Amino acid sequence: MRERTRSGKLGEWQRLLAALQINQSELAFLEPQRTQLATLVGQAEDFFQSQAALAASKQDASQQLAALVSECDRLMTVLRFSLKQYYGPTAEKLTEFGIQPFRGRDPKAKLPPPPVESPGPVDPEPAAVD
Secondary structure (H helix, E strand, O other), X not given: OOOOOHHHHHHHHHHHHHHHHHOOOOOHHHHHHXXXXXXXXXXXXXXXXXXXXXXXXXXXXXXXXXXHHHHHHHHHHHHHHHHHHHHOOOOHHHHHHOOOOOOOOOOOOOOOOOOOOXXXXXXXXXXXXX
16 A cells, blocks of 8 residues: 555655665665665655754744734733823824724614503403302
8 A cells, every 4th residue: 555645655765765775685776776765765854854843933933923913912902092091082083093983872763662552351251160
């Protein structure tokens, strides 16, 4: 069965190289290809290690970026509240800083009162049967 993942393929290449190395005297005619495969596998190992290091570096950079974003968000909140405190919550000057001033609430439309039901004829309660 052939491997499909990159790490699986690398393991398959390494196993073949090891077997070729053990049987090198018997398979001397394959020496140029074995040497070429050994060079390519070495390069592939280097790239695998480089990729793993870059993935770890990327994860570290992502964590640092997430911390910076969180800190910036907290500072933005403080600055927005400070600007509202300084200028007042209704000051149009706040729009200059990307903050929407409080302009009041729209009055709710008054709904007509629900219709009052007129009392209809009351059914007499059935008499108790003795």
